[in-house]
Structure formats: structure tokens, C-alpha cells
Amino acid sequence: MSLRIALLGLLAASGPASGYDLAKKFETSVAHVWQAGHSQIYPELAKMTADGLIAIEAEGARGRKIYGITPDGDAELRRWLLDHAPVSTQRNEFALQAFLVPLLEPDEAIAVLRRMKDGWEQRLAELERLHVMLSAAENATEEWGRGRFGAYALDLGIRQEHALIAGAADAIADIERRRPANPVITDPAITDAAASPAP
Amino acid sequence: MSLRIALLGLLAASGPASGYDLAKKFETSVAHVWQAGHSQIYPELAKMTADGLIAIEAEGARGRKIYGITPDGDAELRRWLLDHAPVSTQRNEFALQAFLVPLLEPDEAIAVLRRMKDGWEQRLAELERLHVMLSAAENATEEWGRGRFGAYALDLGIRQEHALIAGAADAIADIERRRPANPVITDPAITDAAASPAP
DNA sequence: ACTTGACATGTAACTACAGACATGTCACTT
DNA sequence: AAGTGACATGTCTGTAGTTACATGTCAAGT
Numbered sequence: 001m002s003l004r005i006a007l008l009g010l011l012a013a014s015g016p017a018s019g020y021d022l023a024k025k026f027e028t029s030v031a032h033v034w035q036a037g038h039s040q041i042y043p044e045l046a047k048m049t050a051d052g053l054i055a056i057e058a059e060g061a062r063g064r065k066i067y068g069i070t071p072d073g074d075a076e077l078r079r080w081l082l083d084h085a086p087v088s089t090q091r092n093e094f095a096l097q098a099f100l101v102p103l104l105e106p107d108e109a110i111a112v113l114r115r116m117k118d119g120w121e122q123r124l125a126e127l128e129r130l131h132v133m134l135s136a137a138e139n140a141t142e143e144w145g146r147g148r149f150g151a152y153a154l155d156l157g158i159r160q161e162h163a164l165i166a167g168a169a170d171a172i173a174d175i176e177r178r179r180p181a182n183p184v185i186t187d188p189a190i191t192d193a194a195a196s197p198a199p
Numbered sequence: 200m201s202l203r204i205a206l207l208g209l210l211a212a213s214g215p216a217s218g219y220d221l222a223k224k225f226e227t228s229v230a231h232v233w234q235a236g237h238s239q240i241y242p243e244l245a246k247m248t249a250d251g252l253i254a255i256e257a258e259g260a261r262g263r264k265i266y267g268i269t270p271d272g273d274a275e276l277r278r279w280l281l282d283h284a285p286v287s288t289q290r291n292e293f294a295l296q297a298f299l300v301p302l303l304e305p306d307e308a309i310a311v312l313r314r315m316k317d318g319w320e321q322r323l324a325e326l327e328r329l330h331v332m333l334s335a336a337e338n339a340t341e342e343w344g345r346g347r348f349g350a351y352a353l354d355l356g357i358r359q360e361h362a363l364i365a366g367a368a369d370a371i372a373d374i375e376r377r378r379p380a381n382p383v384i385t386d387p388a389i390t391d392a393a394a395s396p397a398p
Numbered sequence: 399a400c401t402t403g404a405c406a407t408g409t410a411a412c413t414a415c416a417g418a419c420a421t422g423t424c425a426c427t428t
Numbered sequence: 429a430a431g432t433g434a435c436a437t438g439t440c441t442g443t444a445g446t447t448a449c450a451t452g453t454c455a456a457g458t
Contacts (some may be wrong), residue, residue: 002292003414009299010329020436034295040415042438062423062436081303081311086292087320091445093201095232095286100208104280106343112280113351119284144305144377150363152312152373153298156366163362172352178343202444219406239445241408261406261453288415 001035003044008069008077013149016057016068019045023076032127033153048073053152094119094164098171103113106179110172117168124161200279202243205233207252207268207276215256215267218244218292231326232352249271293318293363297370305378309371316367323360329353 009018010025017025022045023038036044045067048054053073058066069077094116101109132155142148210216216224216382220373221244222237229343244266247253268276293315300308330353341347 002295005299005345006295007293009302012302013299018436019438023436030208030295030298032289033298035288037414037416038437039417046438053439063438064436067307077299078303081299082307084292085314086296087287088291088293088318088322089234089284089445090231091201091233092287093283094287095352095355096201096205096229097280097285098275098355099232099349100204100212100280101351102343102345102347102349103208103211104277108281115267115284119287123287132288141378142377144374146301147244148301148377152297152300152366152370153294155370156294156297156363159362159366160247160359163358164355167351167358171351177345180342180348217406218408222406234445236446237407238409238447245408262408263406290415 002034003040004048004053005077005080006030006036007041007044007048008073011054011067011069012074012077013146016066018060018064019065022067029150031104032130032157049121098168106175108140109175113168113172113175117165117172120161120164120168126164127154127158127161131158201233202235202239203247203252204276204279205229205235206240206243206247207272210253210266210268211273211276212345215265217263217265218257219263221266228349231329231356250281297367305374308374312367312371312374316364316371319360319363319367325362326353326357326360330357 006026007022010022010030014025019038019042023041026036043151045054049056049067051072052070053076054067055070056065057068060066062183074191097112104112134151134154139148206221209221209229213224218237218241222240225235225240244253246253248266250271253266253274255264256267259265265379287391296311296315296376300311302323303311333350333353
């Protein structure tokens, strides 16, 4: 269902497009909230056409088909947004690693958490980049409408990543605090006041 | 793969258990990071037994089979935690709604965002409840080890929900600010200084 | 003796998704 | 004329996951 909605949303916001166009737009926008490859998109477009939610408006070179949203499609999209209370299926490998990490030794756990933090920081950087691009666009002055398309999701994503990064940092600090005295001194310059003896 | 890891993690943390036990534990703990029903768990346990990651340690009443983790299983779990850099497949109905919401009228968008905020607040309440339970448990003093099992994921979840709730509130405020002057006054007591006229 | 409900394990049918495979067009270069 | 690479659309196979169905045990109440 959601793939269908994502495609309807793209067509509603940006006007008619081909499967190829939609797949490209997916990568750079909606993919941050709902991923899909072309091998999923093409069959879905065919089904949606059969269901009357979209229609082929033109056929271009190289078998290119331009799809446009129909009134039925628009109604379906609106209905989903207004009536469908989303269910969040929790299924996240990062979170699973965070869950299981106490099964490792403290140093190992810290390494895993650092890797997670790096991953989130990279994603944050990517979202910040998008945010700059979106802010620079002409729609910054717009009152309301499709100029805000994607903007709220982007903002939520950025906030989320900040929270996760802070959480990972605190988790690392927490492990370091709890770790049984185990002074692995890598830098021989540090000699005094390094390891507080266990009480 | 991840379901397998989640099951190995439960067995490593809490010792031998039956499929039924594991399904129950899933619901109340790991399900917050990785969901799975019993119809997925039973076949997976059979496959894992065939692969030598777990073994039937005893058979009890009512066909109850007790699985325990094997050294191979433990190695597999450790390898995944240490070597596998997780990939976060973004696929979230909440985020998709946030993405598409500018296609609606301002009032409709606000209603949708409020519903999302409610959803996140409910999840936050649930996580806070778990947090209290976990803190109350005897492991609060423990230095490091399986007493922290699940604790970091829980903390990350709580931080995440806080961020999303704040984001939703700000998004609502943003829409109210951008909305073209449209003073729908529900409370007749409010009459003055309500609608600032458009310039 | 019978019924109810929690315990316990499984299978079947269907949908969603990922990754690889296949095909053909067109513009541009050499 | 032949080759290359971006454009463009699709199918196929395998896996993961959901929902519903099916079966049977045991304890406790009536």
C-alpha cells in the first residue's frame, strides 16, 4: 500500500512522470522515508493503472510512458493521509545491535557503538545537505503548499539523527564508566592519574 | 538474518528456552527493535537447529522443546555484532505521512500531524514504563554485563520519540504560521486580537 | 464426565521486497 | 559502420514476513 501512496504523492506534487523519472525521484527524495527500486516500481505502476489510480497520458521515445494521477488516485491519496493511522513496524538493525551490545566485552561494545554513531553522523550529514538545498530553493518564502513537500519529514529525520547520535555518545560514556578497571594505556605518555584503583 | 540474531541474543542473555518462551520474550523486549510472530519463530528455530547454531537440550510436557545456544551460535552472534555494519532500510509510514502532508490543506495537515504526535507520545509512554521497570530491577548496581541487555536500545528509543514529538509540535506551529489568514474561531469567547489581518 | 481456557507447536497461502537477469533505444564517438 | 554508454522498461527467483488455519495437551472449575 505505502509504495502506491508514495508514487501517488510524487505524481501529485510534481506532475506527470515516467516510471524512470519516478524511480530517479525516489532515490533523491522519498527514499529517505520509503525505499523502492525500479523492479518494484514498474509492476506497481502497471497495477495502479489497472486500478484506475493513474493513467498513461503520453508515450514518448524509447517506449517511455508518462503517467498522470487520476481523480480516483487523488482521492485514494487523500484518504490514506487523512484516515490511515500509520503502524510503525519496528525493524531496525541499528537498534538491534544497540539492544544486544551488552553481550560483548566493554571495549568491543564501545567499538560497535562508535560504528553506529558514525553511521548516524553520515546520514545526518546527508540530510543536512538536503536541507541546505531545500532552503536555498525559491520556495523558502512560500506560505503553504507543495513547496513544503518533504520538508517536515526532513526536519524530523534531522532531529532524530541528532537524538540518536547524542544517545550513542552517552552510551559509550556509560560503558566507560561501568567498565571494570581495565587500564589499557595505548599512549605511554599518559602514566599518572590514569587508572583509578578499584575500591 | 536479523531474526536469527535476535533469537541467538535472547538465548545468550537469558539461557535455554522453548519456542513459546522466546515468542513471549520477543513481545516484551526485542520486539521494540525487531518484530516477529510465532509463525516466523518456529520455522527459524528449526533451521537454526539444522545449522547447528542452537540445540535441543530437553523436551518437556506438551511437546515443549528447550533450545540452548551452541558455541557455533555464540560465534555467529558475536561475529554479527562485531563485523556486520548495519544497513538502515528506511521504510516508515509515519515519516511518509510527514513527507506528503503538504499536499493537504493546512487544517487537514495539522490534524494528521497531531495524530502522529499522539502515536509517538503513546509509544514514548510505553518505553518510559519499560524504563522504570528496568531501573527498578536489581541490575541497577551492576557494573557491566547482561544486566544492561536492552537498556541502550531503550534509551535510544526514548530519545528518538522525544525528538519526533518535538518535531511534530514545531511542524504544527510552522503550518499555523504559514497558513493563509483563515480564522476558524471555534470558541466564541475569543473575539479580539485573534486573526491578524493579511497585510 | 465435561467444558473452558491457557499452553504449545506447527503449516499454508499470500504479499512485499531485493538482486540479478534480459532487452532494446538513442546519441555520440571513432 | 561499429562501438560505447546513458536511457528506459521490464521479468524472475528467492527470501522475509503476515495472517489465517490446524492440531493437540493439560489444569481447573462445574
